[in-house]
Amino acid sequence: MIAGRFITLEGGEGAGKSTQLRALAAALRARGLDVVETREPGGSDGAEAIRALLLTGGADRWSARAEALLFAAARADHIEKTIRPALARGAWVLSDRFLDSSRAYQGQGALTDADILTLHRIGSDGFLPDRTLLLTLPEGEATGRAKARDGDAEDRIGGRASDFHRAVADAFSRFALEEGARVHAIDASGPAEIVTLRLLDAIEDLLP
Numbered sequence: 001m002i003a004g005r006f007i008t009l010e011g012g013e014g015a016g017k018s019t020q021l022r023a024l025a026a027a028l029r030a031r032g033l034d035v036v037e038t039r040e041p042g043g044s045d046g047a048e049a050i051r052a053l054l055l056t057g058g059a060d061r062w063s064a065r066a067e068a069l070l071f072a073a074a075r076a077d078h079i080e081k082t083i084r085p086a087l088a089r090g091a092w093v094l095s096d097r098f099l100d101s102s103r104a105y106q107g108q109g110a111l112t113d114a115d116i117l118t119l120h121r122i123g124s125d126g127f128l129p130d131r132t133l134l135l136t137l138p139e140g141e142a143t144g145r146a147k148a149r150d151g152d153a154e155d156r157i158g159g160r161a162s163d164f165h166r167a168v169a170d171a172f173s174r175f176a177l178e179e180g181a182r183v184h185a186i187d188a189s190g191p192a193e194i195v196t197l198r199l200l201d202a203i204e205d206l207l208p
Contacts, residue, residue, distance in 0.1 A: 002208050004034075004087035008098040009199075011135035012169050016188050016195065020135065021096050023196040028092055031207070036086040039096040040074065044081035047074035064110040068119060071102045076123035083127075099124075100132055100183065104171035108164075113171075130206060133199055134176050135188035136169075 007024075009017040018039075025035045041051040050070050054062070062070065075098070086093050099120055107113040120126060176185040184202045188195050 002090050004089070004091045004093065005131070005206050006083060006087060006093045006095070006129045007203060008095045008100070008129040008132045009135060010097060010100045010104075010132055010172060010183075011137070011188065012165055012172065015135035015137050016192070017096050017135055019192060020188070020195055020199060021094050023192065024199050025094050027196060027200055034089070034091040036082070036091050036093045038078070038082055038093060040078060040098055040101065041071060042074070043078040043083070043095065046077035046081065050074040050077075064106065068102065068106040068111055068116060071106060072119040072123040075099065075102070075120070079124050079127055095129075098129060098132070100134075100172065100175055103175065104168045107171065108167055128182065131203055132183040133202055134172055134183055134185045135195075136172075136185050137188045
């Protein structure tokens with residue numbers, strides 16, 4: 001049996017992760033691959049229940065520590081119930097967000113990157129993607145896309161201040177610099193179909 005692969009799409013608000021995940025999945029299916037599309041937080045029954053807790057309510061609903069623990073719990077269930085079984089049967093799994101989003105969003109202030117990685121080691125045995133595709137856009141363009149998508153209906157994380165999202169973007173950039181073998185930065189500007197081709201090129205070495 002051909003081994004499955006686990007690919008994650010990361011980036012800030014408005015980068016086009018969901019759109020590109022669907023397009024990349026279609027391109028891989030056209031090549032005859034079994035593809036599972038999933039997301040975080042979510043992707044399994046337990047994780048979807050936690051997602052509802054995380055993304056609704058006021059900005060102060062959870063402390064930074066409680067929020068990080070909830071994300072780690074959701075991820076542990078997602079990996080156990082969805083990701084590992086799909087990989088075991090030879091499928092490719094594409095996830096809209098994964099660990100690097102927790103590192104970028106929750107690994108600030110009260111918690112460090114090392115803290116988030118420790119939670120991931122405890123909850124998910126340090127499981128990592130085969131490749132992480134980081135979609136990058138200039139701040140102004142990303143903000144415009146997110147506003148066009150969400151209007152005034154932002155969730156409690158997406159609705160945080162611009163300086164928070166700037167720090168998130170800086171964290172993602174650092175991951176790409178420090179972990180370049182796994183994290184590949186992809187220019188998300190231009191026509192969607194061109195961005196999809198860039199993503200395919202970035203995983204060409206993994207394709208059977």
